[in-house]
Amino acid sequence: MILGKYDPLKGEKFCMIDENGIAKEVASLPDAEKLKALYCDMVKIRAMDDKAFSLQRQGRLGTYGQLKGSEAVQVGAAHAMEKDDWLVPSYRENGLMHLRGVPLSSIYLYWAGNELGAKFPEGSKILPFSIPVGSQMLHAVGLGMAANIRGDKAAIVTCFGDGATSEGEFHEAMNFAGVFNSPTVFLCTNNQFAISFRSTKQTKTPTIAQKALSYGFEGIVVDGMDAVAMYQTVSEALAKARMGGGPTFIEAVTFRLCDHTTSDDASIYQDPKEVAMWQARDPVVRLKKYLTSANLWKQEDEEKLTTDVKKAIDEAVAVLGSANKPTPEDLFGFTYAVQPQLDWQLRDLKGVIERKSHGN
Amino acid sequence: MILGKYDPLKGEKFCMIDENGIAKEVASLPDAEKLKALYCDMVKIRAMDDKAFSLQRQGRLGTYGQLKGSEAVQVGAAHAMEKDDWLVPSYRENGLMHLRGVPLSSIYLYWAGNELGAKFPEGSKILPFSIPVGSQMLHAVGLGMAANIRGDKAAIVTCFGDGATSEGEFHEAMNFAGVFNSPTVFLCTNNQFAISFRSTKQTKTPTIAQKALSYGFEGIVVDGMDAVAMYQTVSEALAKARMGGGPTFIEAVTFRLCDHTTSDDASIYQDPKEVAMWQARDPVVRLKKYLTSANLWKQEDEEKLTTDVKKAIDEAVAVLGSANKPTPEDLFGFTYAVQPQLDWQLRDLKGVIERKSHGN
């Protein structure tokens, strides 16, 4: 039992593997396969994230928001989730979305500004990510309310940042979750920045997790650079949700080890010394240290991983390169199920395009 | 010191004079003059409120929201406030607004649907009351932020109900107040109902006051049917605000001893036994019991009070009866400071009215 053991009001934080790669209680760790899987997936999403950055710099993607620093949160949550769990992400959860089944190529296509990337696999319980900060958590709560109404077992993970907790819709989502006992895990990645604004200024309380007390359910602070702690906490919160125990709030404390997006320049407002300090806590390096020291990970494993990851990314980039552009039908076709009144506008656009292509 | 002494998480509530009219610590009571003034003002606002109800039933006012049950909250706050304090009320604070300087006749005129009633005395630091629930507290916080920016000493009381605490704007107001140390007293009248909806269902926490912990400042539960406790708590919170101590949240627990408004029928959803129980705690009766038992109040005092109050109310009703109707200029004149583009519309309306009055 992790929940209930760490009191945010007392400044307690849950961590399993510290920044030096040392495990606190080896006996409580997941098995070796799981540890290796967590590590491999962190490497993978970091690589795909780095690739997205360089694709953006080449002009092949539009503005892109990197996730660097949050690998452990996303991988931990991905492994904690079961097949039927729902995911309600923000724009920052590209790694988590991929691990839950969204093809890498879709992610690249979407950030390239191609609507076709927004088509996730049919049947996957992943909502399109939300750009208006703080607005998506209500949908997660609503999904859970619906499951309660239908008497279905369900659990939902919704992700958002420290900044999002200032929005009124966050409050309404938390309150509804408490009142209706919605089986929702509120997963807040406190990467300490909302663009340039420090999380310590976002609110006057020392933690974000303690806000859960205002809504009558549990909140916990977790080391968000520790994939194991994240995996275990989210697992427990989801199990509780599935069993009718209602919502949980998890504050994953990390640090944004990148610009806010490719349009940002964090050097204007980040302190290099602080950045270095947090870089030393790198979630990927940390777990590798543990695995290596525990003799679970060898050079050849790393080499194979690198090759596999590269291959997956190359394939996605190839799809990006050969993808069709959206057609006028793609732009008009999803405004309503059926909307004959739009037909003339679609015809107008197609006519203009055709006449342009004929040079008159 | 009252603030900090009663912990909402432990279910503690501040009360000075209990429902039987017995004072807990006579030494800590305000002086006799103040006690009598609190009582007189409660009698007055109850009478004006009852009159408003009967005026509505006669068709002379539109829908009206009575304050019955909240007299102690409003009178306590009115007496705690100093001349330069700001008031940012909701629609339910008719008593408090009057005690802060809004003529009774203006209140009646406003609820009669006459814009002229909205003209409060020039210079009074009372905002027009807000009907959209939960939206006005941000203005209070902004007033305080402005005072901080200018280096002015200031304090603001903003009033709202239990239902209002579910709105997103409440959250944003509380959070801004904490972050910017706005000298704002959040005065929540928990009358246990938002129309038909019980405050116990509005949120999952046992108290509303404990929500203040989410914003990094003090919250306290007070017996909202005890005018003395209300007076003392608001006084202390205002003093703290004026001295730079920032915001305070006060949950005044009362019971709505009336319909939500004159359009409502509370008998559909209120339990008569529970109503009777709360009627027995009547704030006006309670203080009178104390005053009488302490030999501070005699039959002739009561008689004089009744006469004075009746006179004040009769005068206000007379003003209501003889008031002008708003003119087209009254309707158009306050959309902007200057707005020549509206001139033709005003002329249009005046033309229609004139032609109608000439019967063509």
Add this chain to the structure above:
Amino acid sequence: MAIKSNLDAVNDALRTAMKKDDRVVVLGEDVGALGGVFRATAGLQKEFGEKRVFDTPLAEAGIVGTAIGMAMYGLKPVAEIQFMGFIFPALNQLFAHAARLRNRSRGRFNVPLVIRTPWGAGAGALEHHMESTEALLTQIPGLKVVAPSTPYDMKGMLLAAIEDPDPVIFLEHMRIYRAVKGEVPEGHYTVPLGKSEVVREGKDITLIGWGYMRHLAMHIADLLAEKGIDAEVLDLKTLAPLDSKTILASAMKTGRDIILHEAPRTCGLGAEIAAICSECGLLSLKAPVERVTGYDITMPLRMSEKLNIPDEARVLEAVDRVMNF
């Protein structure tokens, strides 16, 4: 057929929908035990239980946002916003999500959500309780907005709205909640969304209205008939997407059009209708399209609100102008 008020027609539609489809749920402020401040949901909680008919905390974004989630889960939520003037806190959810989730998910999700809300002036209510802000909603692609004005349409269109796969804002005019009664069939039937209706044929002039204004228009048409003017009355019924075909057919037939609405004139829905009429029917117009609307001011309080709403006198003067252009 039973004679019912608009209000009872709403109640009937909800009951009919809930019986037919157990995915239909009703939520909002005070919709449960109280049955809504107008009693539109009276009796539903008792009949269908607290799981399917429930009160929510006082938070409009919360109501609409969670209803969006429920709709994506597969339910058919019918959410009440207590008065149209209080829809603003929910606009972000409507604009950013309800209207876009189909598009954003490329059709993988849709949002079969109905938002019912009382609107319009004339009932002598408080500030913010008599707003007509339909044109804020009609310009948001992805939303449907309907405003029936008779009990028959009220029931049939509410049933159609609940069955519609996309979000529908369902406007119920307060002034005619109880004042207007009419025949309402038993059981299930639908009146299609997306269609306007010529409710009185005429050849001289077209009066276009919705909600209470449709009834004012019918009254004016009667008065005009006595003067020998043959007025056509168009009940818009669906405000978005607009049924331009029906609007234009009538506009071009009579060549004289007056649009009535309570909302402020500037950028009201009347502007769009006027624009369409003159765009597509310029040569058929015998006079400029007139708009008789609320003025560009804040809705006055009860005592003066009727000064701001189109009334017989203002419409008749507009008719004079148009007929004598």
Add this chain to the structure above:
Amino acid sequence: MAIKSNLDAVNDALRTAMKKDDRVVVLGEDVGALGGVFRATAGLQKEFGEKRVFDTPLAEAGIVGTAIGMAMYGLKPVAEIQFMGFIFPALNQLFAHAARLRNRSRGRFNVPLVIRTPWGAGAGALEHHMESTEALLTQIPGLKVVAPSTPYDMKGMLLAAIEDPDPVIFLEHMRIYRAVKGEVPEGHYTVPLGKSEVVREGKDITLIGWGYMRHLAMHIADLLAEKGIDAEVLDLKTLAPLDSKTILASAMKTGRDIILHEAPRTCGLGAEIAAICSECGLLSLKAPVERVTGYDITMPLRMSEKLNIPDEARVLEAVDRVMNF
């Protein structure tokens, strides 16, 4: 005179206003140390201190609502909403309070508040970062809405907005933030709100635009000149209250009008302008008023957004239709 971009003109205006009047304060998300995501407020916090230029928590209703309070206290807050697509959470504050407090208090209070926000498409940004929802605001009585398109107007109108006693929504088109440069006088001057401007005189046809569309219109006018068509260009500048006089004068002079805007067509501001032109100028119109606008769909993502924005080809085809009606 210095040549500045629109962005620098905004920065210059803010600095000028803050120097002139110590009641002017600047607030919003990231406006402080970062100087705003576009750097419109760059350097201001350093120059005027953290009391007068400050970051807020991430909450748009909070920003606008507290700014309303500050304005009533006597300050002149200039609040930034980071992108126009994120103004929705603040709409309740704008509609229910900023626009109405003067009226509700019978002139005892006013709200001298400016909300600056970047808007418009064409910069290849993310979803919700390229919205043009001006017509949601222009229909709210009590608000002023302006959208300058040149550095000269940008500075002069921002100074005028800050001095205005009523709430002003100040729209800064992203696509021309850096792309458009022009002469900007030193120091203080104002360009009046409430006035539109004929920025190119012509006699054959009027092109009406605002923001980026004014520049497209000027470009089209150049192309038309080569074809012997003499186009007049009207920069709307103030979107609410509309300068109907100037609009009508130009519309009636040429008798041929095309309105350009990026917002969806239905209930966009173009509808109101078209309605006014045909109402008051019916007999002078030589052709129907045309609207070349965004389609009634959700703004497409970056790769396709330009398909949705009026461009040279679409406007020229509209000109053809109008000239050959």
